[in-house]
Amino acid sequence: MNKLSWICGAAILLLLLSFQATAEDNKATAEDNDDVVSLITDELDVSSSKARGGAGAIFAYAEYNLDSDDFDTIAEGIPEMDDLLDAAPEVDDDSRLGRISDNLNIFDSSLGGRAYLADSFDELDMDRDMVTEFLEIVYDYVESASGERAMEMLEDLFLDEL
DSSP: OHHHHHHHHHHHHHHHHHHHHHHHHHHHHHHHSOOHHHHHHHHSSOOHHHHHHHHHHHHHHHHHHSOHHHHHHHHTTOTTHHHHHHHSOOOOTTSHHHHHGGGSOTTOGGGOHHHHHHHHHHHTTOOTTHHHHHHHHHHHHHHHHHOHHHHHHHHHHHHTTO
16 A cells, blocks of 8 residues: 555656646746737837737738738737737828728728828827838737748738838
8 A cells, every 4th residue: 555655646746747847838938929019018119008009900901901811820829819909090081091091991902001000000199100110020920929921921911012
């Protein structure tokens, strides 16, 4: 009986140590993979609400202009995607893009993603020049979270406008 108790005790100890190591690994992974809002606020002088809204505007434009499978490829590694999309500002009808798009859809890709983002950033009281800085951070984040192909799909939406 003594030998059986010792084996059971050792097995329980190994199991507990295994759970502790897994929890520490998960914590380290979460710390290494900051969400996009944290990355933006660390890199740029913006509030988390503006970071969330700017990133949300980028993803909202992508959601509308990519087919659903392509957008799902981008979104699959981004657990906060729904919150980001909800934070995207509605572009005011009095904005330049809003006036142009009275008879068009606001996300019409022929108007240009950067024009849409510039108006979105205006709604967030951010300088239009920050669009490029946001895009660079979001591209890097999407590549690390969802892979290189996902980043390329997102980048292609804005690349031809440089």
